[in-house]
Amino acid sequence: MAESQRLFAVLAAFDMPERLVEAVRTIRGQGFRKIDAFTPFPVKGLEEALDFRDRRVPAAMLIGGLIGAAGGFLMQVGTNLDYPLRIGGRPLVAVPAFMMITFELLVLGAVLACLAAMFIADRLPRLHHPIFDTDGFDLSADDRFYLAILADEQFDRDEAGKALAALDPQAIIDVLERARS
Template sequence: MREPSPDTEVFGILAEFNKPEALIAAVKAARKSGFRALDAYSPYPLEEMPEALGFREETIPWLSLIGGILGAGTAYGLQLWTNYAYPIEIGGRPIFAWQPFMLITFELAVLFAVLFPITGMLLLNRLPRLHHPIFDVEDFHLASSDKFFLVLFSNDARFDRRRTSHFLEGLKPVRIAVVEHTEEPE
């Protein structure tokens, strides 16, 4: 792999491993060493990985709850306002009867409870992102077949190009690559 020049802006440093156990051990060592801006790539889900990465995302369930409440409130409020703004008296039925409102209220609560977390997930993951600097690493395509990768991002407070490379070498990876910061193609 070609080594970028020392003045090139670095996105991160990528280490390749042959076994999932080695990747999990490397992630745990990196977290123990103080790195917080890191990510791991694997061809299949690893059960221990979210805990090893320190992943505790609780935003999505809250978005679902907020969406459900907002959807129910919107549906109920719209029906209530419609009945008072345009009153139609049919067969002695009162202007406000909550029982017929429940079907639409439930449906909109479910719709918003699904749409809010989906939209939130896309925004939190900064998607759709059509290009990622890691895709430029020559052998990164192997992450979808049989290799395991750990990347330590340069925005980490502990990141220093030389010391981080030395730290990763101590984890005995197959190879290490410096990921250059590139702009998204237009």
């Protein structure tokens, strides 16, 4: 099986988080839309600069929580109607008595839905990413901030390289992706 390599992204390394956020704003202003950033810790303002609007995880949590709460409540109602115990004049469907289990299953449903949505949205488990092969990328765990312009059908390597060079990064790196043929 022969291995060939194709360009996955052009990566620029920065030393300060503020420079990364400014670089993202500049690159987006120049019309690049397929960009990503890699940082060792959360950077304030980066989400807005990247124009990140993916709200699938909170929506999944809401739906999971509602399903969990409804399931917990209906489970208790069904159990009390199937096996009625008339004790002390309490009604069979005693809503205040059902709230503890309903709340616990609401939390459980929201957490499980959150985990599932995060795994799906992040395409996990992903054991390898082309950027992991980049020289020096392991420093992103310490003190480097990376901006990647991802390659697509309309990608021009020279234009992306010039745009990144104008930002005065510490390094500009071509990220190659191994494609099996």
